[in-house]
Amino acid sequence: MKEPNRINGTISKFATWYHPYNPATEFKKRTAYFSMEFAVHQGLKTYSGGLGFLAGSHMRSAYELKQNLIGIGMLWKYGYYDQGRKKDRTLETRFIEKHYSFLEDSGLEVEVRIHDNPSVKVRAYVLKPNVFGSAPIYFLTTDVEGNDYLSRTITDYLYDANEETRVAQSIILGIGGAKIVEALGGADVYHLNEGHGLPAFYYLRDKGLEVHKAFTTHTPEKGGNEERNGYHLNDFGFFGRRLSNEELQRELTNGDNLNYTVAALRLAKKANAVSKLHAEVSKRMWENFEGTDKIIPITNAQHQGFWQDRKIKNAWKRKDTNAFRRRKRELKTKLFEEVLYQTGKVFDPNILTMVWARRFAGYKRADLLLQDAERFEKLITNDEYPIQIIWAGKPYPKDFDAIEIFNRLVFRTEQVSNLAVLTGYEIELSRQLKAGSDVWLNTPRITREASGTSGMTAAMNGSVNLSINDGWMPEFAKNGKNCFVLPEIDHALPVEEQDRLDRAHLYEVLEQKVLPAFYETPNEWQKIVFNAMDDVVPDFGSERMARQYYKELY
Structure with a gap:
């Protein structure tokens, strides 16, 4: 086990791969589950909707089954948004700073490159299993002393409307998250819940790590399958290092663009859709792209004990x-x-x-x-x-x-x-x-x-x-x-x-x-x-x- 990074001279036990149980034999593979959203409790505003509800239920069942699994997510300073009303009762979006006394500083901090800044600091706070009855979830933030103002705002808003911020968020979740898992001693399985954390797969590939990469695709909507200019992503640090033009050409999926879902399907060892019908629809969606035919159905579900x-x-x-x-x-x-x-x-x-x-x-x-x-x-x-x-x-x-x-x-x-x-x-x-x-x-x-x-x-x-x-x-x-x-x-x-x-x-x-x-x-x-x-x-x-x-x- 690697020595954990130190913050202010202290080390949390959550700076090591930790569960309050010995993992069950059938679930002993060390698995890191990356998701932009986790809906674990009303008091933790790190979700917008169904993707988060799914991830939250998954974390609860992982805990109850004694699975050797942790979550990697994002600590959104303002959450998604708080929904209110204007004077005429129409919708008002309110952005209120969130504070969570129940999250613990894990003692882990890593650095990633975002565009021309080679050392954006990423710190991990952990939701301990005993708080809400979930597997440990490490929430990443760039609102860290030592970061410049722009870097500190990367983790302000879930699904930020600024396109460059969205790219930076993917780098934080993917590469920052992979580095946090590495500091925890690494994992056998890296599972991306949707394509937001795609840079993790590039980071793992570049490191030459022999790990199992798994991917879940969630939406047949074009808008839900991000696609961006590959040259811009390369400049931004999306691939973990700057790829040569020849290397970049091999990654592009649609002209000069990179489709996150197609890229994740190609890089993953296994991939799943979230219902049987969705698996059929997804296969048709991506059938013209080589290396995307590995989709199996694993239908979504929800935690009975929490919801019923x-x-x-x-x-x-x-x-x-x-x-x-x-x-x-x-x-x-x-x-x-x-x-x-x-x-x-x-x-x-x-x-x-x-x-x-x-x-x-x-x-x-x-x-x-x-x-x-x-x-x-x-x-x-x-x-x-x-x-x-x-x-x-x-x-x-x-x-x-x-x-x-x-x-x-x-x-x-x-x-x-x-x-x-x-x-x-x-x-x-x-x-x-x-x-x-x-x-x-x-x-x-x-x-x-x-x-x-x-x-x-x-x-x-x-x-x-x-x-x-x-x-x-x-x-x-x-x-x-x-x-x-x-x-x-x-x-x-x-x-x-x-x-x-x-x-x-x-x-x-x-x-x-x-x-x-x-x-x-x-x-x-x-x-x-x-x-x-x-x-x-x-x-x-x-x-x-x-x-x-x-x-x-x-």
């Missing part, structure tokens, strides 16, 4: 319908207190409550129902089958199209007593929405949702999925038995036609199946609820996923 309400779980285990309904009413009432607090509206726990909540992005179509104004008005004023609808989610702060959708929903719902748009969509609000809803609505354009893990934790809490048959749904769905699935359409159709067909199907399923089942046949509805809970656990619990990563990817 205990009383809901107990009622489900006993198949106690009365206990379940009592607890669901309590959870709806708690959620409706948040609705009242934010919007001044009093929701009724006896009324079917449908929630659309996830990252706001155009292809996810938060406003799909509203695109038929006449039919929407009929839906929300139906006295026979009343409905309450809640929307929540964070648009990327510079995605002005998504922000416009969010704001349009605010204006459309403001004067309607049974509609609400909530802000502050983070772990705790997500938990309340899943536990307090009856129906979980998922409306992406088909083939464009890699997984969609929110529906898993909703099902764990007795919220019935109403969804496009995309992402994880084809592996779970028994239409009418454990969820409601819209008829599939041709993903090659123009998006306007896709939206028209899906909107018509959504109204048809809501009006003819979901609402009548909830109000007219409550016992049959309860069977659907319990069937979904039976089917989502354990197949879509993160223990299965963490085991599968070791068995199939590592």
